[in-house]
Amino acid sequence: MGTTQLETVPEPKYWHLKTVLSEALDSEFAVGEILPNERDLAARFGVARATLRQALEQLELEGRLQRRRGVGTTVAPPRVGVAVAPARHSWPGAAGDDWQPVGCDVSDTVPSVVARLLETAAGDRVHIVRRSRVTQDRPLAAESLYVPAAVIPGSAQFDLLTGPARAHAVLQELQSLELEGQDRTVELGSARAEDAKQLDRLPGAPVLVVTTRYVSGGRTTAVAVSTYRADTCRLTFGESDAVAFLAG
Amino acid sequence: MGTTQLETVPEPKYWHLKTVLSEALDSEFAVGEILPNERDLAARFGVARATLRQALEQLELEGRLQRRRGVGTTVAPPRVGVAVAPARHSWPGAAGDDWQPVGCDVSDTVPSVVARLLETAAGDRVHIVRRSRVTQDRPLAAESLYVPAAVIPGSAQFDLLTGPARAHAVLQELQSLELEGQDRTVELGSARAEDAKQLDRLPGAPVLVVTTRYVSGGRTTAVAVSTYRADTCRLTFGESDAVAFLAG
DNA sequence: AAGTGGTCTAGACCACGGT
DNA sequence: CCGTGGTCTAGACCACTTG
Numbered sequence: 421m422g423t424t425q426l427e428t429v430p431e432p433k434y435w436h437l438k439t440v441l442s443e444a445l446d447s448e449f450a451v452g453e454i455l456p457n458e459r460d461l462a463a464r465f466g467v468a469r470a471t472l473r474q475a476l477e478q479l480e481l482e483g484r485l486q487r488r489r490g491v492g493t494t495v496a497p498p499r500v501g502v503a504v505a506p507a508r509h510s511w512p513g514a515a516g517d518d519w520q521p522v523g524c525d526v527s528d529t530v531p532s533v534v535a536r537l538l539e540t541a542a543g544d545r546v547h548i549v550r551r552s553r554v555t556q557d558r559p560l561a562a563e564s565l566y567v568p569a570a571v572i573p574g575s576a577q578f579d580l581l582t583g584p585a586r587a588h589a590v591l592q593e594l595q596s597l598e599l600e601g602q603d604r605t606v607e608l609g610s611a612r613a614e615d616a617k618q619l620d621r622l623p624g625a626p627v628l629v630v631t632t633r634y635v636s637g638g639r640t641t642a643v644a645v646s647t648y649r650a651d652t653c654r655l656t657f658g659e660s661d662a663v664a665f666l667a668g
Numbered sequence: 669m670g671t672t673q674l675e676t677v678p679e680p681k682y683w684h685l686k687t688v689l690s691e692a693l694d695s696e697f698a699v700g701e702i703l704p705n706e707r708d709l710a711a712r713f714g715v716a717r718a719t720l721r722q723a724l725e726q727l728e729l730e731g732r733l734q735r736r737r738g739v740g741t742t743v744a745p746p747r748v749g750v751a752v753a754p755a756r757h758s759w760p761g762a763a764g765d766d767w768q769p770v771g772c773d774v775s776d777t778v779p780s781v782v783a784r785l786l787e788t789a790a791g792d793r794v795h796i797v798r799r800s801r802v803t804q805d806r807p808l809a810a811e812s813l814y815v816p817a818a819v820i821p822g823s824a825q826f827d828l829l830t831g832p833a834r835a836h837a838v839l840q841e842l843q844s845l846e847l848e849g850q851d852r853t854v855e856l857g858s859a860r861a862e863d864a865k866q867l868d869r870l871p872g873a874p875v876l877v878v879t880t881r882y883v884s885g886g887r888t889t890a891v892a893v894s895t896y897r898a899d900t901c902r903l904t905f906g907e908s909d910a911v912a913f914l915a916g
Numbered sequence: 917a918a919g920t921g922g923t924c925t926a927g928a929c930c931a932c933g934g935t
Numbered sequence: 936c937c938g939t940g941g942t943c944t945a946g947a948c949c950a951c952t953t954g
Contacts, residue, residue: 430949432923435871457939468925473940478858478872489940490933499855505905603906606854607747608874608898610726622941623683624726626856626874633906650856657753657905658851658881678930680942705920716944721921737921738952870922 433467434474440465441475445484445495455485455493481626483651489622499654502553502560504630509602511634512551512565512644513591519551519563521587522618524578526569534566537633537643545569547578549587552618553646560653562618563646567594571641594642601635606655615647626650681715682722688713689723693732693743703733703741729874731899737870747902750801750808752878757850759882760799760813760892761839767799767811769835770866772826774817782814785881785891793817795826797835800866801894808901810866811894815842819889842890849883854903863895874898 455461462472476493479485486496503518512519525548530540540546549565572593578586609629616623627647634642648655703709710720724741727733734744751766760767773796778788788794794816801809820841826834857877864871875895882890896903 434923438872459939468927470926471924474923476940481856481874482858483855487940488933489931490938492939501853601906603904605749605902605904606876607731607902608729608856608876610730624686626729628854628856654853654855656851656853658849682942707920716946718945719943722942724921735921736952737950738919740920 434471434478437465437467437472437475438478441479442484445479449495451495451497453495455495457492480651486651496652499652500555500558500560501654501656502648504655505604505657509599511591511594511597511599512549512563512632512642513588514595518555519553521584521591522550522552523583524549524581524586524590526579530566531645533631534643534645537631537640538566538568539640540568547572547590549590551587553648558652559619559649561646561648562615563644565591565642565644567642571597571636597636597641599634599636600638603633603635605631607631608650609647611647619647619649621649621651628653628655630655682719682726685713685715685720685723686726689727690732693727697743699743699745701743703743705740728899734899744900747900748803748806748808749904750803750896750901752903753852753905757847759839759842759845759847760797760811760880760890761836762843766803767801769832769839770798770800771831772797772829772835772838774827778814779893781879782891782893785879785888786814786816787888788816795820795838797838799835801896806900807867807897809894809896810863811892813839813890813892815890819845819884845884845889847882847884848886851881851883853879855879856898857895859895867895867897869897869899876901876903878903 449455456464458469458472458476462469465472476485476487480487480496483496483499485493487493510517513521526545527548528543528545530538530546530548535542538546545568547567547569549567551563551565552559553561553563567590572590574593578589581589607629609627611619611621611623611625611627613623615627616625619625619627628650630644630646630648632644632646633640634644697703704712706717706720706724710717713720724733724735728735728744731744731747733741735741758765761769774793775796776791776793778786778794778796783790786794794814797813797815799811799813800807801811815838820838822841826837829837855877857875859867859869859871859873859875861871863875864873867873867875876898878892878894878896880892880894881888882892
């Protein structure tokens with residue numbers, strides 16, 4: 421069934437292929453099931469492997485498929501609804517928060533977009549708390565939280581701590597400040613090598629980047645950059661969390 | 669410069685290329701400037717065109733480049749901050765809303781995910797209002813708003829109207845209902861053919877799909893599915909709109 | 917008509933996971 | 936070790952925009 425039907429506006433093969441595969445996934449496959457390998461699939465549809473891969477890539481982008489090198493291609497479960505904006509504003513690390521502290525560093529250079537939000541100059545010491553969000557053994561997101569050392573009184577003592585303990589200490593100090601507000605942006609990005617490893621994906625994998633600005637004392641006190649796996653996550657916002665549990 | 673340096677973990681060529689190009693964009697190119705064409709660039713870097721394209725695709729995904737068939741590749745301006753969640757909840761089509769009504773249809777079949785949210789059965793009449801969001805002559809988003817005919821009293825008369833006028837009429841009727849709440853989800857998708865045309869992109873282009881649920885009278889009264897160009901948009905949420913005007 | 921990006925091919929080799 | 940998906944090549948043709 422290669423190029424049987426030609427229409428007035430010839431549809432690209434990979435696009436047609438994607439449609440066919442998508443319908444097949446709906447009707448003939450169960451979640452978790454393994455598809456034939458790419459070479460067999462390409463032969464079956466009478467296209468080059470690169471063309472088939474173009475279709476598979478889009479389906480993976482839409483969260484329909486999951487591909488793993490050395491293993492194969494499987495039918496993905498519906499996207500997980502992930503609550504991003506809690507009902508009440510709260511600092512990261514507050515009780516009931518789904519994140520696990522991983523580690524903490526101090527640096528005097530931060531991404532320029534973060535420095536602009538924090539209004540820090542080059543050379544200012546900034547705590548970088550790294551956290552990870554996991555559900556059902558699947559990594560969902562990786563986060564870097566930037567807190568200028570200047571906003572935390574006793575931060576010099578933290579140098580004695582390492583790893584999660586140090587992360588905890590920084591988060592602890594935040595809770596005592598009064599949180600006046602917060603806002604967020606969401607945009608598409610591609611995973612940096614470091615995040616990719618934490619998310620169990622290859623570098624460059626599509627991610628949803630959530631940048632949260634925490635306001636206290638009239639200024640931006642902390643900035644969190646969270647990268648969510650775009651293939652498996654659906655971010656949810658709003659007062660009712662009910663929607664977070666709806667299947668896709 | 670082909671495979672000169674081999675590291676312990678050999679970096680893919682396209683990844684390295686992307687890094688090199690990204691730095692060149694920062695330092696040597698101005699927004700709007702036209703890059704050399706793909707064949708020349710590939711030759712200059714000593715790689716196949718497909719490999720170069722893989723790097724360009726990622727840069728376009730990240731909003732750094734803009735490619736147009738028949739024209740060329742240009743350096744993209746920073747992403748536009750787009751306010752998605754207004755300070756106070758309001759119905760679509762309320763005063764001060766950035767959307768332009770395009771048209772309106774009635775259908776008895778809606779996407780299954782929408783039907784589930786609206787709790788409509790197959791065969792129920794649903795108004796589908798199509799709107800478009802534009803800034804500075806650039807299309808940002810396309811939207812389909814689904815409103816069951818049952819929730820709008822005098823909707824039978826709307827059959828006399830067409831196009832934007834009919835869309836207006838449906839939106840008008842919504843304003844009289846009391847809006848009790850709303851929530852949203854954001855996920856990655858690829859543009860359907862129809863949306864792609866409206867967004868001035870090719871089918872399959874990456875989009876951020878925002879699904880908004882409007883609650884009134886204790887049930888979901890309307891559902892809006894808005895698809896934003898992922899390459900050019902940064903969605904903003906939160907009480908202060910200040911962040912919407914920060915450059916990326 | 918010329919030049920651009922978009923699609924497609926038929927190969928090849930590599931990195932990784934499981935056996 | 937084998938089989939998987941990931942990377943890469945060197946071509947070809949097509950769809951689109953512009954002069």
